[in-house]
Amino acid sequence: MAQGIVIDTMFWGARAEGVAALERELARLRRVQSAHARELVRPIARASVLNLIVYADREEHARRAARSISELALRHPSRAIVVLADRGSREGVERRIEMHCQLPIADGARQVSYEQVLVRAKGDVDDRLASAVIPLLVPDLPVFLWWTGTPPLGSRSFGDLLRLTDRLIVDSADFARPEITLPTIARISEDARGRFGLTDLNWTRLTPWREIATSFFDVPSWRLFLEGITGLRVGFAVDMDGRDIHPSQALLLVGWLASHLGWRPLETLAPSEAGGLLFAIARPDGARIMVRVRPRFERGLDEGDISGIRIQATAGPQQAEFVVKRQPSPRHQTATVVLDGEKRWERTMPLPSPAIVELIGEELSILGSDRTYEAALGALVELA
Amino acid sequence: MFRIDHYLGKETVQNILVMRFSNGIFEPIWNRQYVDHVQITVAETIGVEERAGYYEQAGAMRDIVQNHLLQLLALVSMEPPAAFDDKAVRDEKVKVMRALRQIAGEDLSTNATRGQYTSGFIEGAPVPGYREENGVAPDSRTETYVALKLWVDNWRWEGTPFYLRTGKRLPKQSTEIAIQFRVAPHQLFSREALGGLEPNALVLRIQPDEGISLRFGAKVPVQGIRIRAVNMDFDYGASFMVDAPDAYETLILDALRGDATLFTRHDEVDQQWAFVDPIIKGWADAPGGPAPYAAGTWGPGEADELIERDGRKWRKA
Numbered sequence: 001m002a003q004g005i006v007i008d009t010m011f012w013g014a015r016a017e018g019v020a021a022l023e024r025e026l027a028r029l030r031r032v033q034s035a036h037a038r039e040l041v042r043p044i045a046r047a048s049v050l051n052l053i054v055y056a057d058r059e060e061h062a063r064r065a066a067r068s069i070s071e072l073a074l075r076h077p078s079r080a081i082v083v084l085a086d087r088g089s090r091e092g093v094e095r096r097i098e099m100h101c102q103l104p105i106a107d108g109a110r111q112v113s114y115e116q117v118l119v120r121a122k123g124d125v126d127d128r129l130a131s132a133v134i135p136l137l138v139p140d141l142p143v144f145l146w147w148t149g150t151p152p153l154g155s156r157s158f159g160d161l162l163r164l165t166d167r168l169i170v171d172s173a174d175f176a177r178p179e180i181t182l183p184t185i186a187r188i189s190e191d192a193r194g195r196f197g198l199t200d201l202n203w204t205r206l207t208p209w210r211e212i213a214t215s216f217f218d219v220p221s222w223r224l225f226l227e228g229i230t231g232l233r234v235g236f237a238v239d240m241d242g243r244d245i246h247p248s249q250a251l252l253l254v255g256w257l258a259s260h261l262g263w264r265p266l267e268t269l270a271p272s273e274a275g276g277l278l279f280a281i282a283r284p285d286g287a288r289i290m291v292r293v294r295p296r297f298e299r300g301l302d303e304g305d306i307s308g309i310r311i312q313a314t315a316g317p318q319q320a321e322f323v324v325k326r327q328p329s330p331r332h333q334t335a336t337v338v339l340d341g342e343k344r345w346e347r348t349m350p351l352p353s354p355a356i357v358e359l360i361g362e363e364l365s366i367l368g369s370d371r372t373y374e375a376a377l378g379a380l381v382e383l384a
Numbered sequence: 385m386f387r388i389d390h391y392l393g394k395e396t397v398q399n400i401l402v403m404r405f406s407n408g409i410f411e412p413i414w415n416r417q418y419v420d421h422v423q424i425t426v427a428e429t430i431g432v433e434e435r436a437g438y439y440e441q442a443g444a445m446r447d448i449v450q451n452h453l454l455q456l457l458a459l460v461s462m463e464p465p466a467a468f469d470d471k472a473v474r475d476e477k478v479k480v481m482r483a484l485r486q487i488a489g490e491d492l493s494t495n496a497t498r499g500q501y502t503s504g505f506i507e508g509a510p511v512p513g514y515r516e517e518n519g520v521a522p523d524s525r526t527e528t529y530v531a532l533k534l535w536v537d538n539w540r541w542e543g544t545p546f547y548l549r550t551g552k553r554l555p556k557q558s559t560e561i562a563i564q565f566r567v568a569p570h571q572l573f574s575r576e577a578l579g580g581l582e583p584n585a586l587v588l589r590i591q592p593d594e595g596i597s598l599r600f601g602a603k604v605p606v607q608g609i610r611i612r613a614v615n616m617d618f619d620y621g622a623s624f625m626v627d628a629p630d631a632y633e634t635l636i637l638d639a640l641r642g643d644a645t646l647f648t649r650h651d652e653v654d655q656q657w658a659f660v661d662p663i664i665k666g667w668a669d670a671p672g673g674p675a676p677y678a679a680g681t682w683g684p685g686e687a688d689e690l691i692e693r694d695g696r697k698w699r700k701a
Contacts, residue, residue, distance in 0.1 A: 140699065
């Protein structure tokens with residue numbers, strides 16, 4: 001028999017046989033907690049403002065997510081349901097679902113406790129996973145589904161969980177084949193319309209880059225260049241061996257520009273040297289834009305992070321380059337504008353590099369969908 | 385004679401009366417002017433178990449609706465009794481039962497839905513369909529699910545519908561009454577800010593997790609205005625630190641003491657049957673049978689239509 005994951009009950013709490021037993025255990029823990037708190041004259045509030053389902057197929061991902069939820073518990077106290085699909089034990093193992101529960105106290109405060117449930121699925125439980133999750137949801141509260149890894153479009157459990165969800169959170173930085181997965185996400189987003197919101201943490205990471213790229217064209221005399229873009233280069237970080245190629249963030253930036261500037265595909269995305277992509281796009285006036293998405297090794301960056309943007313453009317006889325680089329350190333951006341070969345403007349500002357927990361925290365405060373993101377995805381699908 | 389409906393012995397059921405009539409703040413808004421609608425749910429995860437012989441004859445209508453659901457409806461919709469004694473309380477219950485609008489004839493298909501579970505999954509484990517259960521006829525037309533839309537034709541509730549549902553093999557065990565209030569008459573906040581707002585609801589949880597929660601909109605702690613529905617929770621267990629006494633123990637003690645307040649009177653039972661009988665008869669005469677629903681789902685699609693036709697939704701219980 002395959003060796004499955006051993007559950008650390010210190011971390012995940014005691015095992016409970018079924019939902020009723022689990023609720024009883026949580027009620028008991030709450031009672032113990034409030035009795036203890038009364039002795040100390042320091043009441044503990046049971047708080048939950050949302051249901052957060054996390055799907056992970058590796059224990060370390062599940063733990064990492066649980067730690068993030070703990071850090072967020074003061075801002076977003078939740079009923080957290082961590083689903084760990086134990087793929088290691090898929091074959092020759094009895095299909096079953098086990099549950100553990102815990103009442104951790106939110107980090108940084110002793111007054112708020114939240115509820116953490118581990119749903120551990122052994123074997124192929126695709127058809128029945130949702131039936132174990134539904135009874136665990138707190139009634140009336142919005143449901144967020146944080147899917148770590150690539151969402152499996154055809155899978156029944158993914159579809160079942162989506163039907164419960166108000167907002168789906170993915171991180172395209174984790175997608176193994178973004179050129180396939182991003183269009184998949186775009187299809188999910190089309191299905192989602194009016195049913196649930198969709199977001200991508202990688203999109204949230206792009207925000208400072210989008211802000212600075214937009215700010216170039218806030219200057220009235222440079223605005224003209226926006227319609228005369230001739231070339232676009234986006235660099236993204238890879239590890240030293242150049243093995244982990246994660247161009248999703250860079251692709252989303254291209255999709256965002258394309259959706260806003262009305263660019264149409266000329267040639268489909270084609271791989272170029274060392275995991276990069278080279279292709280041509282047409283402007284609304286039909287002119288050709290060369291787009292290059294390039295992997296670069298830079299110390300201090302996570303794989304997939306954007307390393308720099310270069311936009312080349314013409315307006316009448318003038319030529320311009322709008323450049324953003326991570327300088328003088330990976331935690332700073334320097335924006336430069338070069339007109340006819342002459343540097344005309346330069347500014348350096350800090351570049352925040354939010355941790356997952358901050359990204360998730362931001363996303364949990366929004367319920368709706370993100371139109372701009374959906375448009376960027378839609379443009380990408382046309383290019384792919 | 386003491387007729388037991390063990391629901392009436394439950395702490396949280398008795399607490400409906402305490403909450404309504406010992407507090408000053410609820411009764412003024414407990415009417416058609418402020419209440420949009422009421423949903424009462426009795427959801428079970430269990431199937432027919434060893435009771436097929438009885439259940440085949442009874443079905444959900446006789447097993448749950450006639451007694452438990454209508455009792456909950458009466459407690460939540462009745463007028464304030466003048467005293468907490470057997471006569472005053474039961475008089476008011478009978479009065480509100482008499483005000484129930486009959487569902488019969490053409491109204492039957494739009495106001496009543498029945499279902500029967502097929503195989504599916506409960507809490508991750510496969511379970512058989514109703515017709516595959518021991519002692520159940522393979523072509524049984526017994527309903528294991530009922531959803532109703534009711535009207536209480538009186539001054540207080542004119543125009544406020546009551547939606548009732550009960551079923552076996554639903555995704556979770558839950559008995560609750562939700563009073564859903566009308567939305568604010570005028571919205572100051574932008575559509576985007578309001579994305580997470582849902583109408584106020586007061587939910588009385590009978591089981592499990594006995595308690596009361598009030599849902600209202602709160603500002604999400606970010607810059608700018610974003611509104612999210614949050615729950616203010618009262619939890620019986622954590623507040624009183626004791627388990628609620630067993631319903632039967634409570635009732636038997638009451639019976640020994642001769643207090644009949646929590647027992648059903650014959651005229652109450654008459655009224656309950658007068659309401660459910662025409663529905664049962666209508667279904668028996670109707671051509672089809674109950675609509676199938678997979679075990680582990682919230683009942684047949686017809687039940688969703690019953691409420692969504694009115695622009696409302698079943699709660700995520």
